[in-house]
Amino acid sequence: MILSADEIKRYKDTGLIFPQRVMTTDDAANYLAELEAYEKNSGGPINGKWRYKSHLVFPWFDQLMRHPAILELVRPILGDDLMVWTTHIYPKEPGDGRFISWHQDSAHWGLDSNQVLTVWVALTNATRENGCMRMLPGSHHNGQVEHQDTEDPNNFLTRGQTILNGIDEDQSVWVELKAGEVSIHHVDLFHASTPNRSGQRRVGVAIRYITPAARQTRIDVDYATLVSGEDRFGHFKEEIAPVSTMSSDAIAFHEHVADLQGQIYLTNTDRNSIAGLQDPQRSDTNS
Numbered sequence: 001m002i003l004s005a006d007e008i009k010r011y012k013d014t015g016l017i018f019p020q021r022v023m024t025t026d027d028a029a030n031y032l033a034e035l036e037a038y039e040k041n042s043g044g045p046i047n048g049k050w051r052y053k054s055h056l057v058f059p060w061f062d063q064l065m066r067h068p069a070i071l072e073l074v075r076p077i078l079g080d081d082l083m084v085w086t087t088h089i090y091p092k093e094p095g096d097g098r099f100i101s102w103h104q105d106s107a108h109w110g111l112d113s114n115q116v117l118t119v120w121v122a123l124t125n126a127t128r129e130n131g132c133m134r135m136l137p138g139s140h141h142n143g144q145v146e147h148q149d150t151e152d153p154n155n156f157l158t159r160g161q162t163i164l165n166g167i168d169e170d171q172s173v174w175v176e177l178k179a180g181e182v183s184i185h186h187v188d189l190f191h192a193s194t195p196n197r198s199g200q201r202r203v204g205v206a207i208r209y210i211t212p213a214a215r216q217t218r219i220d221v222d223y224a225t226l227v228s229g230e231d232r233f234g235h236f237k238e239e240i241a242p243v244s245t246m247s248s249d250a251i252a253f254h255e256h257v258a259d260l261q262g263q264i265y266l267t268n269t270d271r272n273s274i275a276g277l278q279d280p281q282r283s284d285t286n287s
């Protein structure tokens, strides 16, 4: 499971690694079943604010981001001390038109470090047809580039933030994954995803790992969860893990942290942070 020296070099060169199997198809189906049990009770596909910082309200997600096989993949890249800064759930329903424009995760996260990566876990298969991610290998070497806010209610991204120049789609790779596999991508990597044109839903979850040395630059107080090793810096306040799905304590804590996330993502816009993030028609938050 541990990455080979060649794979680590490939990550440094290209900014991505895939596919890596971290669990069985059945385990992935069990995580999906947990999500779908909630969706059944709540009357539809997960959306709005519950799609981000989701590990604060779903115990299954808190468990997933601590999964030993995932941490084993991340440690050789970021080191033994690891925190999760945020998590996201990305459901694409057949024909719902939702997509993600070309962007870098770093554009609106406010973190002062690029020792940050995403592990994207496929809970269903992710294919070209159902809207898997596309990535531009090596694009993370550009550092942070300019993004323009665009308006499209089908774009998952908070601000529709889009890189308008320098994307050569012919150079991109389609990150097809089987359920239970993951991809890893660097916080500065250019990536996107197209709508689901299949007859089945596509669901993946993203876990954003940082090192405790990172700092939030857009607000004074930010939160993260230590999942490996030690935090010798204290730059992030500790999060509270949920004891049950959507318990009232978890909901209250999520609201507090979600408000801060809104302030980070929507810096320098005239949008009201939490209103924008809660509107299920807009995207709630982003990668």
Ligand SMILES: O=C(O)CCC(=O)C(=O)O
Residues within 6 Å of the ligand: 090, 100, 105, 118, 120, 131, 132, 133, 191, 192, 193, 204, 206, 287
């Ligand atoms: O799930 C997707 O289609 C894209 C997710 C993404 O952009 C990310 O995890 O950074």
